[in-house]
Amino acid sequence: MEAKRAQESYTEMNELVLPNDTNTFGNLMGGRLLYWMDICSAMAAQKHCKNVVVTASVDNVSFKRSIRLGEVVTIQAQVTRAFNTSVEVRMEIFAQNLPLGIKEKSNEAYYTFVAIDENSRPIPVPQVQPETELECKLHNEALQRRQMRLILAGKLKPENAVELKSLVELFDHKG
Template sequence: MNAKSPSESVAILTDLVLPSETNPLNNLFGGELLARMDRAASIAAGRHSRRIVVTASVNHVAFNKAIPIGSVVTVEAKVSRAFTSSMEVFIDVWVEDRQSGDKTKANEAIYTFVAVNETGTPVAVPPIKPETTLEKQRFDAALRRKQLSLVLAGKMKPDDATELKALFVR
């Protein structure tokens, strides 16, 4: 399979925060934001793999800034690294200032998706070829996150985690 650029997988969802989606403080429910991020990430993973994709894990979510009612929210998802059948998707969440139009980063997340066939069996996905500095940083960090996850799950020995050796110095 030919490598693909992360930019080929970009999915951008822009929407308004409505009253029914807010908590008693009139800020977007965290669960609503998680669902929006999951949808954008699913589209990005599907664009990269051109297969059915399923959410395997939510690896990291940072709710750094409350998103008030009436806000215009943009969720941008992009595949940061592809492994055999799984893909790490990095998600940035932006809030647009109503008057200036300036966008501020409010939140971010990292999800993992797996490409599957019609019977739910994992299938191979194309590799990623990062191009920008940020894409390269996220690509490299994705391997460290995957290896750490495998070590913590007991599926990889720390000595075999080449990207993590510094964390396990004796």
């Protein structure tokens, strides 16, 4: 299976925050944002895999700033790395106040998807060919994020997490 350029999976989605999307403080509800993020990242994963995918994990969703009623949410998603049957998708989320012309990053997250066949069985996915410096960095770090996900899911013993061990050793040498 031929590798695909990371940029080929790039997907962007925009949503206007309406009253039904907000809590009593006029802020976008976190669950609504997670829903939009799942849709956008699934589109990026399907674009890369050229196949149906299902969400396998949601991790490291960090909320840096509230998103207010009337702002436009822009979600940018791109596959960072492919494994055997799964892909990791990184998202950056921005909130924009159109009248003021202010656009700020509000969130960042990683989702993992598994490509499946018509019988809901995992199938192989194309590898990712990173090109830019950032794509290469995210691609290389994806192994550490994957090992952390597998440890937390009880699918990998910490002593077998080679990539994480090398990261810990790096910090031990700096300390």
